[in-house]
Amino acid sequence: MARKRKIATCSLAGCFGCHMSLLDTDERLLELLELADFDRSPINDIKEIRGMVDIGLIEGGVCNVENVHLLHHFRDHCRVLVSMGECAITGGIPSMRNHHTLKACLEESYIRGVGVENAHIPDDPELPLLLNKVYPLHEVVQVDYHVPGCPPSADTLWHVLSALVTGRDPRLPTTLLRYD
Numbered sequence: 001m002a003r004k005r006k007i008a009t010c011s012l013a014g015c016f017g018c019h020m021s022l023l024d025t026d027e028r029l030l031e032l033l034e035l036a037d038f039d040r041s042p043i044n045d046i047k048e049i050r051g052m053v054d055i056g057l058i059e060g061g062v063c064n065v066e067n068v069h070l071l072h073h074f075r076d077h078c079r080v081l082v083s084m085g086e087c088a089i090t091g092g093i094p095s096m097r098n099h100h101t102l103k104a105c106l107e108e109s110y111i112r113g114v115g116v117e118n119a120h121i122p123d124d125p126e127l128p129l130l131l132n133k134v135y136p137l138h139e140v141v142q143v144d145y146h147v148p149g150c151p152p153s154a155d156t157l158w159h160v161l162s163a164l165v166t167g168r169d170p171r172l173p174t175t176l177l178r179y180d
């Protein structure tokens, strides 16, 4: 019997919508669990990767130093790394701040913004340091596959995941290749 694959997932600067889409695969998740186990993932609330895994799925772009460390950790521990969704592929909505300086964004959010009270830019040392811009994953580490969509549909994610765990070509047919 073939070895069960291991899958890990995480969210960087994303909204968890891509993970919700993964959950939308519904009963197919049970089929997937016949072939693979989930390691670190918000789906099972395991917080750390526990060794090498076969497939890593990451949603969200890279907006702070903590994201950089986690992304490198995934790259080092995932044989195949997949950018899941627009934020991971292009930076997505969080990267709209790239049109402005970080200083301007922080001042607009915490000093000058409508309804701001007790104007103060958070400076707790426990907060991860923000990068000057939001980066797509492939500008920080090597990425093996990109799955477009905001979010990619459940059918799209199922197509890619079921192909990767069974060793088939995960290339998307045009019917599933969507960017919205």
Ligand code: SF4
Pocket (backbone or CB within 6 Å): 013, 014, 015, 016, 017, 018, 059, 060, 084, 085, 086, 087, 088, 092, 093, 149, 150, 151, 152
């Ligand atoms: S691609 Fe869309 S659904 Fe996925 S994390 Fe980004 S905003 Fe959310």
